[in-house]
Amino acid sequence: MDQLKQVVGLVRSVLAPELLGTYLHGSAVLGGLNPASDLDVLAVTRKSLDGRKRRALLEGLLKISGLTATVRPVELTVVVQSEVRPWRFPPVGDFLFGEWLREELRAGGLPQPGPMPDLALVLTMALAGDHPLTGPPPARLLDPVPHADLVRASIAGIPELLDNLADDTRNVLLTLARVWATLATGRIEPKDAAADWAVSRLPPEHRPVLEHARYLYRNCLYAEETWSHELTAQVRPHVDEVLIHINELR
Known part of the structure; x- marks a missing residue:
């Protein structure tokens, strides 16, 4: 996967010698990539990135990531090991890039540390997938x-999801x-497997929407x-209907 090699090469060149390891997660380790699946990569470092490294990482990712038949969207998460080990909630992320952030980041913002x-x-999927790219x-x-x-x-992510319902259905x-x-x-399942699970538990009138989303995925x-x-x-x-079931379990 040449694009994945590009991502790993960029991360190594920018973050070394503070890079401890890089790990594949998401669809690639949960059940396989679909046409629009992101390449999800987690990088663990010894210390927080400085401004120069943030800029270099962002500029490289803007060139590597995309939304075409031949270029997948890349999601890169960088964490400082001491911020997540020992584990506490909410964890702090050091850098996050994803295609949904492209326009905001191109407008001049650099990904900054903050609660994530x-x-x-992400960490649960990386641990379960057990797929080191380096380290x-x-x-x-x-x-x-x-x-x-x-x-x-x-x-915690539900309010933001609902805000994006019309644009990212x-x-x-x-x-x-x-x-x-x-x-x-x-368990954290692939999105289409989670849809399989949910469809079988929904009333018939609420199934077609999720079945269509699963087909598109x-x-x-x-x-x-x-x-x-x-x-x-x-x-x-x-x-x-789905929120009713979620609220019953929370």
Whole structure:
């Protein structure tokens, strides 16, 4: 995977000698990449990045990441080991890049350290995937995340998801299904597997929306995504139904 090699090469060149390890997580280790899946990479460092390294990492990622049939979106998370080991909640992330942040970052912002509840999920996937790209196995650098903190992290992200429902419908629906499945089972599943789990537990009238989101995830790039008026009208009732189940478990 040439693009992944580019990401790892960039991280090594910018973060060395403070880099402790880089790890694949997300779809690539949970069940396989789909057409629009991100390349999800976690980097663990000894200390926080300075401004020069933040700029170099950002400029490199803007060139490597994309949303085309041949260039995947890259999500890179950098954590300082001492901020996540010993584990505490909420964890602090040092740098985050994703395609949804592209315009904001190109406008002049550099990713800065700050609380990042979603790291609970990222670290759990990195540990479960056990896929070092550089460095030792992740369990040598990271502590396991308690289930209670997986629940807290999953719930913490819901308001932002709902804010993006109209613009990122597919991803929001699948992520909410995964939140529901994680709270119920304690496992973090691939988004389409979480949708399988959720569809079987939804009333029939709330299934078509999630089934369509799952189809898009498995088969289509974001630019190819389409929603009929009929399905669009069913999105919010579906979300309200899923939120009822999530609230029952929280």
